[in-house]
Amino acid sequence: xxxxxxxxxxGLCKYWGGLRALDDISLTFHDRQLHGVVGPNxxxxxxxxxxxxxxxxxxxxxIIHEGEPIDAIKPWAFARxxxxxxxxxxxxxxxxxxxxxxxxxxxxxxxxxxxFLRSRHHQTVLEELATNALEKVGLAKRRDQVxxxxxxxxxxxxxxxxxxxxxxxxxLLDEPMAGMGHEESLxxxxxxxxxxxxxxxxxxxxxxxxxxxxxDQLTVMVDGQHLTTGxxxxxxxDPRVREAYLGQGDEVY
Amino acid sequence: MLFQKRTERIFIWVFFPLALMxxxxxEQNTFYVSKLTTIMIFAIFVMSLDYLVGRCGLITLGHxxxxxxxxxxxxxxxxxxxxxxxxIYTFYICAISALIALVIGFLVLRTSGIYMIMIxxxxxxxxxxxxxxSIEFGGNDGxxxxxxxxxSLFGISMFDLDNPIHFYYLCLLSLFNTLFFFRLxxxxxxxxxxxAIHENPGRTTALGYNVFVFRLMAYVMASALGAYAGYLFTxxxxxxxxxxxxxxxxxxxxxxxxxxxxxxxxxxxxGTVVYEGLHYVLEHMTEHWLLFxxxxxxxxxxxxxxxxxxYLEKLLEKRS
Ligand SMILES: Nc1ncnc2c1ncn2[C@@H]1O[C@H](COP(=O)(O)OP(=O)(O)OP(=O)(O)O)[C@@H](O)[C@H]1O
Ligand SMILES: [Mg+2]
Numbered sequence: 001x002x003x004x005x006x007x008x009x010x011g012l013c014k015y016w017g018g019l020r021a022l023d024d025i026s027l028t029f030h031d032r033q034l035h036g037v038v039g040p041n042x043x044x045x046x047x048x049x050x051x052x053x054x055x056x057x058x059x060x061x062x063i064i065h066e067g068e069p070i071d072a073i074k075p076w077a078f079a080r081x082x083x084x085x086x087x088x089x090x091x092x093x094x095x096x097x098x099x100x101x102x103x104x105x106x107x108x109x110x111x112x113x114x115x116f117l118r119s120r121h122h123q124t125v126l127e128e129l130a131t132n133a134l135e136k137v138g139l140a141k142r143r144d145q146v147x148x149x150x151x152x153x154x155x156x157x158x159x160x161x162x163x164x165x166x167x168x169x170x171x172l173l174d175e176p177m178a179g180m181g182h183e184e185s186l187x188x189x190x191x192x193x194x195x196x197x198x199x200x201x202x203x204x205x206x207x208x209x210x211x212x213x214x215x216d217q218l219t220v221m222v223d224g225q226h227l228t229t230g231x232x233x234x235x236x237x238d239p240r241v242r243e244a245y246l247g248q249g250d251e252v253y
Numbered sequence: 254m255l256f257q258k259r260t261e262r263i264f265i266w267v268f269f270p271l272a273l274m275x276x277x278x279x280e281q282n283t284f285y286v287s288k289l290t291t292i293m294i295f296a297i298f299v300m301s302l303d304y305l306v307g308r309c310g311l312i313t314l315g316h317x318x319x320x321x322x323x324x325x326x327x328x329x330x331x332x333x334x335x336x337x338x339x340x341i342y343t344f345y346i347c348a349i350s351a352l353i354a355l356v357i358g359f360l361v362l363r364t365s366g367i368y369m370i371m372i373x374x375x376x377x378x379x380x381x382x383x384x385x386x387s388i389e390f391g392g393n394d395g396x397x398x399x400x401x402x403x404x405s406l407f408g409i410s411m412f413d414l415d416n417p418i419h420f421y422y423l424c425l426l427s428l429f430n431t432l433f434f435f436r437l438x439x440x441x442x443x444x445x446x447x448x449a450i451h452e453n454p455g456r457t458t459a460l461g462y463n464v465f466v467f468r469l470m471a472y473v474m475a476s477a478l479g480a481y482a483g484y485l486f487t488x489x490x491x492x493x494x495x496x497x498x499x500x501x502x503x504x505x506x507x508x509x510x511x512x513x514x515x516x517x518x519x520x521x522x523x524g525t526v527v528y529e530g531l532h533y534v535l536e537h538m539t540e541h542w543l544l545f546x547x548x549x550x551x552x553x554x555x556x557x558x559x560x561x562x563x564y565l566e567k568l569l570e571k572r573s
Contacts, residue, residue: 053459079461091456093449104449107442108461114470115442122442166460 004031006200007052007083007170012061014047014224021047023224025061029170034196036215036232037204040245044224045204046088049172052202053085054078065170079108084168086159088175088204094148098139098158101147102130105165133165134158138187153180157188164195171201177210189214212236220244255436260562260569261519265432268522272425276418283417290417290489292529293424297431298482299509300521301475304435306507307516308444309471310451311362314503315373318380319476321498322350323483325384328396328493339402339414339488346484347477354476358469374500385495395494398487414488424485428522431478435518438474447471512553514560523561 007029014022022044029035037045050056052063054075063071065081073081093101106129107113112122134140137157142150147158156176163171173192177185189210195201196214205211211218218235220227222244228235235241256262272293279285302316326346331337361372384390391397401414404423412419438444446467449457454464487493496502505528513524531549535542557564 055459074463076458076461076463079459085459087459091453091459093452093456095452096449100445104445104457105460107445113442113446113462113467116438116444118437118440119442162460 003033005029006031006066007202008064009052010062010064012048012051012063013059014044014051014056015059020224022051022058025221025226027219027226027229029200029202030217031169031200032197033216034192034201034203034214036211036218037202037221038206038208038211038218039221039227042223043221045221046174047224048221049085049174049202049204052170053083053172055085079166079168082167082169083172084163084166084170085172086156086163086174086176088178090152090155090159092147092155092158092162095146097144097146098134098150098161099127099130099143101158102133102161102165103127105162106130106133106167109166130165133161136164137161137191153184156180157184160188160191169199171195171199173201174204175206176203177205177207185210255433255440257440258566258570260566261517263569264519264523264562264565269425269429276421286421287417287489288533290421290424291486292525293421293428294482294485294489295506295509295529296522296525297424297428297485298479299506299513299525300428300431300435300518301478301482302503302506303510303513303515303518303521304438305472305475306510307514308439308451308518309447309468309475311468311472312366312370313361313373314370314500314507315361315375315377316476316479316506317498317500317502318373318377319350319354319479320483320486320502321380321384321493321495322353323480323485324487324493324497325390325396326350326480327484327487328390328398331398331402334400336400337402339404339412340406342402343481343484346480350480351473351477354473355469358472358476362465362468362472374503377498377500377503381495381498381500384498391494393495395492397492399491401488401491420489424489427481427485432519432522434478439518443467443470508550512550512560514557514562514564514566517560517562517566520560520562523565527561 005028009025009027012022012025025048037048039045051058054073058071062069065083070078070081103126106126110126131140131143134143137160139154139157139161142154147155156179160173160176177188180188185207192201192203192214203211203214212232215232217229218232219229220235220241227240227244228238256265275289276286298320305311305313305316323346326349327342330345331342357376361369361376364372385393404410404412404414412423414420446462450464450467458464483497486497509524509528510521512528513522514520531546535545539545
């Protein structure tokens with residue numbers, strides 16, 4: 001069950017003024033496991049991912065990647081270490097084609113971005129990597145379409161493809177299935193099942209069926225606090241979890 | 254194909270042959286040749302600004318600082334009464350202004366949007382007052398250049414800078430090279446990243462690009478070319494003065510690049526030619542030319558949306 005720990009947080013806190021968006025979170029994320037994170041709205045799930053990918057700096061606490069503290073490094077350096085993420089609010093290059101969206105992601109991995117000349121060879125390799133990523137998420141048919149013109153669900157898929165094109169080792173996915181149709185969701189669930197055999201995935205998701213099906217570890221957060229972490233069975237049976245959801249007036253998913 | 258857009262290829266095939274033949278039509282009238290030369294020079298400057306504003310999304314109101322520095326660096330480093338080599342000094346001026354741009358860009362590019370506009374303007378104004386208040390550099394009168402550089406390369410002198418026709422061709426060649434260079438850059442892998450940063454800097458950072466460094470490189474490149482344009486201008490008129498550094502210079506360059514079509518690069522040539530053409534025509538018709546000019550520019554910007562180049566593209570580009 002417990003494989004190699006890739007990413008770890010120790011006493012991670014993020015305050016927005018007086019608001020404790022994240023309070024003293026210590027978690028471990030394992031290689032080749034999918035770590036689900038659930039909680040009511042405003043629980044701090046996105047904030048957690050934003051800290052893990054370097055988008056925000058923590059107020060206090062540590063983030064440790066492969067044994068090294070990384071909370072002080074620059075935001076772009078997180079991605080260079082192989083920590084890739086998708087955003088809750090779709091974040092792509094709308095005016096570029098799907099292929100170009102993935103090419104720019106793959107190019108970062110391949111290097112040569114300070115090259116001022118064109119290179120046929122590099123272009124071919126890049127397009128191969130990008131097409132590969134698009135195929136993985138089932139978007140190959142949209143390859144040459146402008147990203148702004150594909151459906152919302154497909155844009156979510158594209159975002160995952162972009163992360164994959166950077167060949168990451170950790171995937172931070174913030175509600176990748178939100179706004180997707182049933183068919184598309186099934187496709188993503190299927191994809192994640194395959195991906196978690198290769199990557200460490202942290203998945204924030206409101207779709208409980210999906211998260212129960214996919215998670216190896218599941219963390220429940222409420223109001224910036226860590227409530228519990230365990231296997232899906234453990235969490236489902238935890239009375240505090242039911243209470244947290246009911247107490248918030250949210251429906252039980 | 255380097256020039257991807259049909260409209261741009263058509264423009265190149267129309268504009269450059271026409272410009273090449275221009276001196277034949279105007280042979281007896283060097284006034285017009287030198288007027289056209291000034292336009293070519295300014296178009297280089299506008300193109301370098303267009304790259305920054307239109308391609309990189311870095312809005313600056315201080316680009317004229319480098320235009321002026323191109324001239325001032327020359328008078329600072331060149332001996333007063335000896336002819337220097339044009340090509341070597343081109344290299345010096347580009348290198349020195351690139352270094353200056355590296356330092357200034359390092360400070361300026363930490364800000365964005367309106368703050369960046371303010372800071373670039375502040376830097377340009379500082380340089381303006383530094384030179385206009387300095388006795389050594391002739392204050393508001395500037396500095397004269399007594400000897401023009403010679404342009405021999407490997408012992409062959411190609412252009413005689415005292416001959417307006419020769420100088421015209423040198424500037425035309427420079428303009429074409431600038432367009433060619435920027436087109437190479439925009440089509441390169443570096444250029445892809447710049448486009449990505451322009452469209453969505455946050456996403457580009459999340460992919461692992463150090464946005465700041467890419468912007469800095471672009472800023473340095475555009476500034477060095479802006480300085481090269483200023484150097485040519487100084488060569489043409491044989492003097493530098495602080496008005497080259499003024500915010501009005503930056504402002505009119507910005508208007509020209511918007512008029513031509515932001516980010517289109519070749520639009521910078523269109524914008525400069527149309528702007529200067531209108532300027533010339535209206536100036537001879539009425540003393541209130543600025544009023545009419547302003548009205549015409551507002552009209553064109555509203556009508557054309559993405560400038561003249563944008564309008565031409567709408568007409569000529571095959572819809573996919
Ligand atoms: N940039 C910010 N500035 C101020 N407050 C913020 C900021 N980002 C998040 N917050 C606050 O932090 C708290 C946690 O937000 P977060 O987005 O992490 O919740 P979440 O669990 O992702 O919720 P949801 O399920 O709605 O996505 C919220 O109260 C939110 O208003
Ligand atoms: Mg969220």
